[in-house]
Amino acid sequence: MRISRTRAREGVEPAPIFVLVEPQMGENIGAAARAMLNFGISGLRLAAPRDGWPNPKAAAMASGASLVIDQAQVFDDLDAALSDCQYVIATTARRRELATPVLAPGEAARELRARVGSGQRCAVLFGGERNGLSSDDVARADAILSIPVNPAFASINLAQAALVVAYEWARAGDMATIEPPRDQDTPADKAALAHFFDRFESALDAADYFYPTEKRPGMVRNLRAAFSRAGFTEAEIRTLHGAVRALSRLPK
Amino acid sequence: MRISRTRAREGVEPAPIFVLVEPQMGENIGAAARAMLNFGISGLRLAAPRDGWPNPKAAAMASGASLVIDQAQVFDDLDAALSDCQYVIATTARRRELATPVLAPGEAARELRARVGSGQRCAVLFGGERNGLSSDDVARADAILSIPVNPAFASINLAQAALVVAYEWARAGDMATIEPPRDQDTPADKAALAHFFDRFESALDAADYFYPTEKRPGMVRNLRAAFSRAGFTEAEIRTLHGAVRALSRLPK
Numbered sequence: 001m002r003i004s005r006t007r008a009r010e011g012v013e014p015a016p017i018f019v020l021v022e023p024q025m026g027e028n029i030g031a032a033a034r035a036m037l038n039f040g041i042s043g044l045r046l047a048a049p050r051d052g053w054p055n056p057k058a059a060a061m062a063s064g065a066s067l068v069i070d071q072a073q074v075f076d077d078l079d080a081a082l083s084d085c086q087y088v089i090a091t092t093a094r095r096r097e098l099a100t101p102v103l104a105p106g107e108a109a110r111e112l113r114a115r116v117g118s119g120q121r122c123a124v125l126f127g128g129e130r131n132g133l134s135s136d137d138v139a140r141a142d143a144i145l146s147i148p149v150n151p152a153f154a155s156i157n158l159a160q161a162a163l164v165v166a167y168e169w170a171r172a173g174d175m176a177t178i179e180p181p182r183d184q185d186t187p188a189d190k191a192a193l194a195h196f197f198d199r200f201e202s203a204l205d206a207a208d209y210f211y212p213t214e215k216r217p218g219m220v221r222n223l224r225a226a227f228s229r230a231g232f233t234e235a236e237i238r239t240l241h242g243a244v245r246a247l248s249r250l251p252k
Numbered sequence: 253m254r255i256s257r258t259r260a261r262e263g264v265e266p267a268p269i270f271v272l273v274e275p276q277m278g279e280n281i282g283a284a285a286r287a288m289l290n291f292g293i294s295g296l297r298l299a300a301p302r303d304g305w306p307n308p309k310a311a312a313m314a315s316g317a318s319l320v321i322d323q324a325q326v327f328d329d330l331d332a333a334l335s336d337c338q339y340v341i342a343t344t345a346r347r348r349e350l351a352t353p354v355l356a357p358g359e360a361a362r363e364l365r366a367r368v369g370s371g372q373r374c375a376v377l378f379g380g381e382r383n384g385l386s387s388d389d390v391a392r393a394d395a396i397l398s399i400p401v402n403p404a405f406a407s408i409n410l411a412q413a414a415l416v417v418a419y420e421w422a423r424a425g426d427m428a429t430i431e432p433p434r435d436q437d438t439p440a441d442k443a444a445l446a447h448f449f450d451r452f453e454s455a456l457d458a459a460d461y462f463y464p465t466e467k468r469p470g471m472v473r474n475l476r477a478a479f480s481r482a483g484f485t486e487a488e489i490r491t492l493h494g495a496v497r498a499l500s501r502l503p504k
Contacts, residue, residue: 035412037405064405106423148422153289153316156415160287163412164419170400171358200495209498223491230482233351239475243452246461247499 016089016112016122016169017043018162019081021137024050024129030061031159032126033068039166044072045123047081078125078137086120087112090141091161092133093154101143105164108145109172124165129158187231196237197224203248268341268364268374268421269295270414271333273389276302276381282313283411284378285320291418296324299333302380330377330389335443338372339364340480342393343413344385345406350477353395357416360397361424372438376417381410388469391477392442440486448489448496449476455500 018036023029023046033044046053053074062069075081082088089108090100103111112122125141127133138144147156147164156164201220210216232240270288275281275298285296298305305326314321327333334340341360342352355363364374377393379385390396399408399416408416453472462468484492 034405034407038401038408040402064407104423104426147419148426149290150292153286155286155316156290160412160415163408163415167399167416167419171356174400203499204495207498207501209495219491222488223495226482226484226488226491230478230484231351231353232478232482236351236474236478239471239478243456243461243475244499246459247455247496250455250459250500 013040014116014119015041015043016116016124017045017085018166019045019047019078019123019125020049020128020158021047021078021081021125021133022050022128023126023158026051026055026057026059027061028129028158029055029058030063030065030069032162033058033062033072034065035159035163036166037065037068038163039170041166041169042068042071044068045081046072046074047078048076049074050128078140082123082140084121085123087115087122088125088141089123089143089145090125090133090138091145091147091165092127092138093146093149093156094132100138100141102146103143105145105147105168106172108143108165109168111143112169113172126158126161186233188234188237190228192234192237193228193232196240197227199241200244203244206248265292266368266371267293267295268368268376269297269337270417271297271299271330271375271377272301272380272410273299273330273333273377273385274302274380275378275410278303278307278309278311279313280381280410281307281310282315282317282321284414285310285314285324286317287411287415288418289317289320290415291422293418293421294320294323296320297333297375298324298326299330300328301326330392331442331446334375334392334441335446336373336441337375338439338441339367339374339483340377340393340442341375341395341397342377342385342390343397343399343417344379344390345398345401345408346384348387348390348396350387350391350474352390352393352477352481354398355395357397357399357420358424360395360417361420363395364421365424370438373441378410378413388473391473392480394439394481394483438485439483440489442480444486444489445480445484448492449479451493452496455496459500 018032018041020029020032029046029049036042036044049055059066059069115122124145125133125137127137145165147161149156204210210219270293272281272284281298281301288294288296301307311318311321367374376397377385377389379389397417399413401408456462462471
C-alpha cells in the first residue's frame, strides 16, 4: 500500500473526517490523533469536548501527530459538526433500536472509499470514553459501523477504534501486498537450482551418502523437492554452494 | 462474526499464539493481552520479559483479560518460545536484509487461518517497545507481517499492533472458505530446525567456512532465514542432518 509522502504530510488525500463526540480526556484525543495519522487520515472534529479546546494534554499526547491537533475543528454540538457532511457513519458496539444498517469495518471502508472518491464529505463518529455514542447521536448516521469484538470480552478504547477504522480505510484503498519483492529476493531460476543439485549430489556421492544404492533416486527426489519449494534466491544458492564445498573439504 | 461465548471464555478456539519478544513495560503486556482478547486470541508467550514474571503491572492493566495473563507462558529466549511452533510470522515495519516474504496483515491472517485450520501451531512475534524485533529474531520467521502505515507518520504501539493482527485474524475467520491444507507434509517445529542449525553451523565452523570471523553473525542469520522460511518437514530435516554428516564426517 502506498501513501504518497507529500500528500500524507500535507494531509490532502481526500479522506473521511473523524468526529469525536463529547470526548473526555485530552490524552485520549491525542492518542486518537496519532492512531488516525498512522493511516493517513488527518481531519479531526470535536463536538463539545468536555474540557474545552485547545487542550494541552491532547497536544502533548499527539506529539508528532500535532498537525491533526492543530487543524482540528471544534463545534458546540454534533449537528454543527456534521452540517456540511453528506454521509455519516457511527462507530458503536451497542445494538440500537434503530433501523440503521450495520456495517463491518471493511464494508464501511469500501462505502467510504466510493463516496469520498465521488466527492462526498464523509464523517465517522466516535463516542466519548465513558458512554460511547447516544442513540440521538446514532440517529444522525447513515450507517452504523460495528467492530466485531469478542462478546465475552470487548475493551476497545477510543484510539483503538479510530485505529481499526483508519486501518480499514487504508486497506480499502489498496488491496495489493505491501512492498514489491526486491530484485535480490527473486527466487533463482530452476537452472541455478539444478546446478546446485548437481554439485550437492556429487559431493554426497563422494561421501557415500546414498545407501543402499537402490534408495538413491527416492532420496535425490526428496532433497530436490525440499529445496525446490524453498524459493532460494541466487545469493542463497551461492551460499549453499560454498557450504557444500567447505564441508566436502573436511578430511574424511 | 461469531465467536462462541463458551469457546472464547475457555480460549479453546484454535488460534495463533502471540509471542512478545523481550517486552519491557508490564502495562504494555497487559494492554496487549486486552487487545488480543477483543478478537478471541488468548494464547500469549513471553520471551525474556525485561522485568521478569509474574508482573503485577501487567496483571493490573490486563484487568478483565486476566485469563490471558494467567495462562501466559514465559521462556528464557525466543528459540525456547518457538520450539513447538511450525509456522512463525514476525511483525515488523522495518525492511530487513533478508529474503523473507512480506505479507500484508490480511494475507497473513488468511495464511494463519489455513495453517491453524490444518493443525499447525503458529506464532506471531511482536518486538519490544524500544527497538522492535532484531534481525536475528526475524530470521526465525517464515514470513514478515508489515502493517502498512503512513511513511510520514508511523506510531503504532505494541497493543495496537496486536490489535490489528488479532482483528485481521477474526476478520479472516468470517470470510474464509477454509483452504484445504497444502499437499506437503506438516512443517517441522522450530526446535527441530534449531537443532539442525547447531549441527550445520558446527560443521561449517570446523570447515572454516565463516570467514572473516566478523562476518559470521550475518552469514549465520542469512542461512537461518533461508532455511526457516522453507517449511522443511521433519523427514526433510533428518535428510539434511544426514547430508551434513556425510559431507563432513564429523564424529557423531
